[in-house]
Amino acid sequence: MNEGSLGIPSHLTKGFMTELKGRGRRNSKSEEAILKATFELLKEKPLRDITIEAIARKAGVGKMTIYKWWPGKAYVALDAYREVIERNIPIADTGDVEKDLADLLRSTMILSRSPDGRIFGQFLAETQSDPDFARFFREDFLKPRRDAIQGLLGRAVKRGEIDSTVNKELVLDLLFGPVIFRMMAGYGPAPIEADTIISTVMCGIAGQTQRPLARRRSRKVEHPIEN
Secondary structure (H helix, E strand, O other): OOEOOOOOEHHHHOOHHHHHHHHOOOOOHHHHHHHHHHHHHHHHOOHHHOOHHHHHHHHOOOHHHHHHHOOOHHHHHHHHHHHHHHHHOOOOOOOOHHHHHHHHHHHHHHHHOOHHHHOHHHHHHHHHHOHHHHHHHHHHHHHHHHHHHHHHHHHHHHOOOEOOOOOHHHHHHHHHHHHHHHHHHOOOOOHHHHHHHHHHHHHHHEOOOOOOHHHHHOOOOOOOOOO
């Protein structure tokens, strides 16, 4: 029988996202207890060492209650982690795309350097060995936030701040790729580098009517590589 890295037969997780939409999430005490217990366990030990049994025991629910809503521990953990991302990395639109992107990137950097932020790397690792979870991670976790940021970029295009021919998907990768790579590699960048990264990207995507603020306030800041 073919099993994914979650230790669950792959046929049980296949089509999970489509099935999930029909299940309907309830704002119940049990669900809240499960998510809270899962996140507490994530702060104590790696995802690979967490079991559904441990989550159920800590939440005070039965294992079948968890399996009713999630096919495995990584899915529960990702839902538990979602609130951390939404709370620490808000997506604001003030009408100044350069400022908004710098604030967003800086928040991402700050979280990535924290104990809570390093949990994110465990989900990335899980996607490498479990294609079903990888699809869920992309479509249910990443896509809504990427869509929201692309909406921010689209409104900036209408204001003339960004070139209308810019590939928005690529812009997101250019902005956040360095943070993810360095987090996985184990060093920086420091949050203060957000302005430098944004300035560099804006020089390439700015619309003709917008002179990037970063050009007026640009400065070079060197940071040692952190272990």
